[in-house]
Amino acid sequence: MADDRYWNRPTQTAPREVLDAVHLERIQHLIAWSYRNSPLYRRLYDAADIKPEDIKTWDDFHHRLPFTDKPDFLADQDRQPSGYGGLALPADAIQMHFHTTGTTGRFLNEGFTQYEMQKSATQYCYSYWDHGIRPGDSVYFCFNFGMWIGLWSIYWGARNMNLRILAGGGAASTERVRQILALRPKIVVGTPTYLLHLVEVARQEGLDLRDAGVQMVMGGGEPGFSVPITRESLMKGWGATQVLDAYGIGETMHVAQGCLEWGGGVHTIEDVVHSFTADPETGAPMLESGQIGENIVTSYTHFSQPFIKYRTHDLVQRDLHPDHGCGWTWAHLPGVVLGRSDFMVTIRGTNVYPTAVENLVGGVAGLTNHYELHITRPGAFDEMLVKVEAAALNADHGALSTQLDEHFRRNLGVRLGVEILKPDTLPRYELKTKRIFDARRDGK
Amino acid sequence: MSHIAELEATRQSLLALRAGLHRQRDEAPTPGIAHALRLADAYLFMALGYCGHNDQLFPEEGHVEVDRTPFPNLR
Structure with a gap:
């Protein structure tokens, strides 16, 4: 069992029809839970004249159930004394508080229970395990931790895998270079631009990060880890053999990740999220592989504040039958995020x-x-x-x-x-x- | 047998284990033991999730729906 390359082979390699059946059951359950317990969902579904029992098929889900979007949650956030939009559990169930980066001009508050943090952390294990990362390996974080969830999720993932955590917060870049060379972590986490910046800092200091023995560089927050020229630069600069991309949506707390063979993008972790592609203008589902449209997600890691059929505004191309040699059957997003419905700067x-x-x-x-x-x-x-x-x-x-x-x-x-x-x-x-x-x- | 169905026996065993764990938790002689068993329940529930368990989506779901009161398990 321990030499299995898959973290959870039965689901990770299940046929599409089996995965879809599990998804539909979970979504129906989540819709019913949310309708009963979240005033926001009660309002949204009542306004659409939808009851949970109406969603019997994928066609119902795609065509009858309303989308949700960030403004729905922001408006409810303003309405609720708790300060959280869409809440389906009492606010004192929340263990960790985050908010979005505020890039649309306002912060969306995100609350997670203890179980949700633990559950969402599991999704990193699929890729870590596939890349040969095992409990006891070490991971260095090039970040100061704040209220943005992204880096915290990687930290919780490392905890879940029982990796040794090396926190580089509060250190200057030159100090981080020296710490990495001294501590020799197996994984270094950062944004691609910052990791390339560290390579330059090291050179200016007369040091070489290739001497640190780093096996993998990883992270997220911006494109790059799935851009071939950036991957090459990272591997060359760090002497690393593996680059792991992670594409996540903070409020839904799901993170798609690359496999060992790397097919040019990331796999959705279908144990914790359902996603499909929709036409960003009409909302019509685009269910054939290869079509480019908006990524619509339903999260199974966030029940205190459910996100069902949630518009990410990220444009993706979905391959429902990936065949690049990894054996994962979970949907693959080549190129990861191809654009936004609006223009973005990082x-x-x-x-x-x-x-x-x-x-x-x-x-x-x-x-x-x-x-x-x-x-x-x-x-x-x-x-x-x-x-x-x-x-x-x-x-x-x-x-x-x-x-x-x-x-x-x-x-x-x-x-x-x-x-x-x-x-x-x-x-x-x-x-x-x-x-x-x-x-x-x-x-x- | 190569897919989720192969995990059904494991799922049933885990559910039985969970029922026993809940009994122990409910009879725990100290808050410390009770809390440790709640944490154990969270991890056990994750194992159920890997098996495709869909009867509940999170460990405390049934309890929360019954009385709608804050539940210390969640913290």
């Missing part, structure tokens, strides 16, 4: 929607709605400079800059570059104003 691992930035510019008195967003990638990271015109000719640019900087940091969870301009500095357009300048697309 700044130091935090996803930022330009639309959210635009919405926030108007939140500081003394500024105008004449602004531009300049996106560049001068080094390893994306950067965004926000240029805004002051309303008054004699305005205190320093004070306005400080206020706007703090406004962004508080609402987005990340600092942006800020430049206050005199009135009438920026060009005016007769038709649609050009406000976003993305130099990355031009290769600059």
